[in-house]
Amino acid sequence: MAHIALEGISKSFGKVQALRNIDLTVRDREFFVLFGPAGAGKTTILKTVAGIEFPDAGLVRFDDEVVNLVEPALRNVSMVFENYALYPHMTVYDNIASPMRSPLYRKDEAVIKQEVQKVADMMGIGSLLERLPSQLSNGQRQRTALGRCLVRSPRVFLMDEPLAHLDAKLRHLMRTELKSMQAEFDTTTIYVTHDYTEAMSLSDRVAIINLGEIVQIGSSDEIYYTPRNEFVAKLVGEPEINLVDVDLVSREGTLCAVFAGTDRCLPVNDDVAGVLSHSTIPKWRMGIRGLNVGYCFTEEENCVEGSVYNLEPIGNKAILTIKVGESLFQAVAPNDLRAELDSPIYLKLDMNNALFFNGETGDFVVRHNQAELVRGR
Amino acid sequence: MARLTLKNVFKRYRNKKNEAADYAVNDFSLSCDDGEFVGILGPSGCGKTTTLRMVAGLEEITRGDIYIGDTLINNLHPKDRNIGLAFEDYALYPPLNVYENIAFNLSAKGVAREEIDRRVREIAPLMKVDDLLEMKPAGLSGGQKQRVNIARALVRNPLVLLLDEPLSHLDGKMRQILRTEIKRIHNKIKCTTVLVTHDQLEAMSLADRIAIMNDGKLQQFGTPLEVYDNPVNVFVAGFIGEPPMNLMKVSILEESGKLFFLFPKKGIRVAVPSRYRSALRSGMEVTLGVRPTDIFISSDDGTGSEVTVDVFENLGDEKRISIDVGEEDFLTLMTEDERRYKKGEKIHLRFHEEKTHIFDPETGDRIQA
Missing domain, CATH: 3.40.50.300 (P-loop containing nucleotide triphosphate hydrolases)
Structure with missing residues (x-):
């Protein structure tokens, strides 16, 4: 168990700068997720902690001790890889036992037996111990790899996309199992993923990584309700958040958002108006998630006229795409909704859940009820 | 054309x-x-x-x-x-x-x-x-x-x-x-x-x-x-469906004239929708199919089945609760309310009357109500 700190870490591969000045602290026993698109630098950060990659600049600390010059094997970290990396000639038992047989962390065979059985039962592979990796399904291989990682008592677990190769159903099950076992780990964990549901579900805190930089660090509530910028807002949620250029105008003393191609004005909440009206930002963009986009077929107050662009029933819900001017809005609708393409429809936005971004930089500015939503309910 | x-x-x-x-x-x-x-x-x-x-x-x-x-x-x-x-x-x-x-x-x-x-x-x-x-x-x-x-x-x-x-x-x-x-x-x-x-x-x-x-x-x-x-x-x-339908083997239990789906390993029982009354008898084994969106949390009025939350996941747009019913898979349900649940918390469940399915465990075919 340890707290891990990265201070000013930079790393280049040839001309490509993979990491730029990364600062982050992972607290003792925290489940910390590194989340971002492919090529963002997540795995490089993980390898820097493991000692497999050597930073060009910056310090890596385990419990305040600088470990830059400590060999990977001596850092006492336990890592699980995306491609499992099991020993093909060893049984499940021997694979899981292997870390406890290394010269550095050698344990008694009696202790090993006990530990292997315990972790194998936890992973649900207790009856497969005599099998070779080639005799296992992908899910069982991944459980074995996780078991091998968890069997030790390292200072930190490092997990690099451990579920990425599994099919959707198994990924969902393994995510739930990992979450269910989390309390038992009781060890600092750094987990890399590009899947927002894993990041939201598993993390105590998330660091969003893009182009080798940290974009935001926060709880899953903070990431969801107050994304640092449009990039983060788009990463979380399905369908992707709707973003539209708006003008802010004052009508009869109320601050309203008006978007391109319409004259309909949507009043913003008082707390939001308070922030927006004091701002000097010249250009605005409003973000609103599919869940908060409503619709109606007859004109109502604060509705905006548009047309049905697409309607896709996808099981428990339908994605309704509404075209207003040149903008498309995706709304979550009931799966039995019927509507002809290109027929008229009215868009009804839940302004309580609108996010306002600086239209030039994409940075988040304000939303309604901001403080309450992120105060870790 | x-x-x-x-x-x-x-x-x-x-x-x-x-x-x-x-x-x-x-x-x-x-x-x-x-x-x-x-x-x-x-x-x-x-x-x-x-x-x-x-x-x-x-x-x-x-x-x-x-x-x-x-x-x-x-x-x-x-x-x-x-x-x-x-x-x-x-x-x-x-x-x-x-x-x-x-x-x-x-x-x-x-x-x-x-x-x-x-x-x-x-x-x-x-x-x-x-x-x-x-x-x-x-x-x-x-x-x-x-x-x-x-x-x-x-x-x-x-x-x-x-x-x-x-x-x-x-x-x-x-x-x-x-x-x-x-x-x-x-x-x-x-x-x-x-x-x-x-x-x-x-x-x-x-x-x-x-x-x-x-x-x-x-x-x-x-x-x-x-x-x-x-x-x-x-x-x-x-x-069909994402997240996938919960599909698990259960047995049918009759108690004081009422039928229940019984998850044998944990002893969890959930009321059988009334339309299946004539198709099912006590002691039968069936494959139960119910979607995560068709399981509801009910108030503790004696009609729901008490279970323990094993995993609560807040995924932003939706929230998922998984319950360990002793099978290979969790029983998963989705909620849209803002409430956060905790591991170990007791909740009461009800299955959707019309949207709970049963299948023959041998052939896999649907059993009609």
């Missing part, structure tokens, strides 16, 4: 190793209405692409008949079937520009130049490739290449358009955009279309009706909502 009908179609492959014959497609019948968009959905190796290739004439038919309109096409040459084809890999001609690629089949047929020009310029804006006509394929993105590919299939005014996994090479956002485009174009030109895909989301969002295949056989043919709400067997139930 025309109806497409497949009658008892078989495709047999001889397995060289052991001389045994395998049916890639086994007694497959399907009828697509004029102008309909039909999806053929199934896991890899289920025979869906073979079926499509038989319609296209790229694969011989072992037995059975295929009609376009009233014409039997079994022995027609592919080029005489009047079919438009767009495959997963775009297979554009690299030395030709977009215009020439779209025009190629028409020129090969000897259509007059003015007519070709008229048709290409009619179809290009529909597929939003009218700005790309001078470009070579190498300069196009994956999404643009697939647009050209579909334009090339449509320019011949085919009676039937066949699409084989047209979106599977594209990344998430582009896939969604092109999905929408395909749906809108179909709505405009109403060409009878068959889409082959392994992606249930794609089939659900595009098709008027979906034919679900497994192991060479048709499992179910229906609208997206029909196959979602009334799956005919365990395979369809598990294949």
Whole structure:
């Protein structure tokens, strides 16, 4: 168990700068997720902690001790890889036992037996111990790899996309199992993923990584309700958040958002108006998630006229795409909704859940009820 | 445009190793209405692409008949079937520009130049490739290449358009955009279309009706909502829907005149919907199927079943609760309320009366109420 700190870490591969000045602290026993698109630098950060990659600049600390010059094997970290990396000639038992047989962390065979059985039962592979990796399904291989990682008592677990190769159903099950076992780990964990549901579900805190930089660090509530910028807002949620250029105008003393191609004005909440009206930002963009986009077929107050662009029933819900001017809005609708393409429809936005971004930089500015939503309910 | 009908179609492959014959497609019948968009959905190796290739004439038919309109096409040459084809890999001609690629089949047929020009310029804006006509394929993105590919299939005014996994090479956002485009174009030109895909989301969002295949056989043919709400067997139930339907073996328990689903390992019991009263008896074993969105948390008034929250996940747009019922999988439900649940918390569950399914544990077939 340890707290891990990265201070000013930079790393280049040839001309490509993979990491730029990364600062982050992972607290003792925290489940910390590194989340971002492919090529963002997540795995490089993980390898820097493991000692497999050597930073060009910056310090890596385990419990305040600088470990830059400590060999990977001596850092006492336990890592699980995306491609499992099991020993093909060893049984499940021997694979899981292997870390406890290394010269550095050698344990008694009696202790090993006990530990292997315990972790194998936890992973649900207790009856497969005599099998070779080639005799296992992908899910069982991944459980074995996780078991091998968890069997030790390292200072930190490092997990690099451990579920990425599994099919959707198994990924969902393994995510739930990992979450269910989390309390038992009781060890600092750094987990890399590009899947927002894993990041939201598993993390105590998330660091969003893009182009080798940290974009935001926060709880899953903070990431969801107050994304640092449009990039983060788009990463979380399905369908992707709707973003539209708006003008802010004052009508009869109320601050309203008006978007391109319409004259309909949507009043913003008082707390939001308070922030927006004091701002000097010249250009605005409003973000609103599919869940908060409503619709109606007859004109109502604060509705905006548009047309049905697409309607896709996808099981428990339908994605309704509404075209207003040149903008498309995706709304979550009931799966039995019927509507002809290109027929008229009215868009009804839940302004309580609108996010306002600086239209030039994409940075988040304000939303309604901001403080309450992120105060870790 | 025309109806497409497949009658008892078989495709047999001889397995060289052991001389045994395998049916890639086994007694497959399907009828697509004029102008309909039909999806053929199934896991890899289920025979869906073979079926499509038989319609296209790229694969011989072992037995059975295929009609376009009233014409039997079994022995027609592919080029005489009047079919438009767009495959997963775009297979554009690299030395030709977009215009020439779209025009190629028409020129090969000897259509007059003015007519070709008229048709290409009619179809290009529909597929939003009218700005790309001078470009070579190498300069196009994956999404643009697939647009050209579909334009090339449509320019011949085919009676039937066949699409084989047209979106599977594209990344998430582009896939969604092109999905929408395909749906809108179909709505405009109403060409009878068959889409082959392994992606249930794609089939659900595009098709008027979906034919679900497994192991060479048709499992179910229906609208997206029909196959979602009334799956005919365990395979369809598990294949359609995300997150997947909870499917687990339970036994039936009768107590003071009431029937319960019993999860034996944990002793959890949940009331059986009343419509199944006559179909079930105490002691029977069935496969229970209930979607995560069809399980409700009820107040503690004695009607719900008490269970313990094992995992609570806040995924932003939705929240999931998983319960360890002693089976391989968790029983998962989704909630949209703002409440956060904790591990170990007791809650009471109720299954949706109409949307709880039961299946025969042997055959996997649905047991009717």
